[in-house]
Amino acid sequence: MRDFAGNIPTARARILYATQQPFRKALTLAKTTNAAWRVKPTYYAVSEGDRTIDPDLQRFMAKRMDAHVIALGASHLSLISHAADVADLIALAARGA
Numbered sequence: 001m002r003d004f005a006g007n008i009p010t011a012r013a014r015i016l017y018a019t020q021q022p023f024r025k026a027l028t029l030a031k032t033t034n035a036a037w038r039v040k041p042t043y044y045a046v047s048e049g050d051r052t053i054d055p056d057l058q059r060f061m062a063k064r065m066d067a068h069v070i071a072l073g074a075s076h077l078s079l080i081s082h083a084a085d086v087a088d089l090i091a092l093a094a095r096g097a
Contacts, residue, residue, distance in 0.1 A: 003051035006075030016077065042067035043093040045078055045086055052076040068092070 004020070005013035036042075044062035048055050048071050062069045070089055072078045079086050 002075075004075070005077045005080075006049055006051065007073075007081045008075070008077055012080075013077075016080070037065040037067070041093070041096065043089050044069050045082075045089055046071045047074045047076060047078040048072060049074055050076045050078075 004017055008016065042062075042065040044058070044065065044067040046055055046058045046062060046069055047053075050058065053076065059069070068089075070085065072082045072085055074082045
């Protein structure tokens, strides 16, 4: 669970881990013809302690998208462990800032 929910309390991490759905290989095979990030403003929260998706890969993708980036000292589940920071990023995106 350390790789998936490293900075979430253990009891909650176990529940989240147990209810996680398997990754679908089809997601990696799908072809995108018009990526929205090419024409729309993009926002990205990099989870610096992520052991599921390498933070360097996250930074590479964010740079490629020319995204507004915030860095969170979080594991893979930054949406939960840093909910307020992620909500602030969403609010920023909603304002079009």
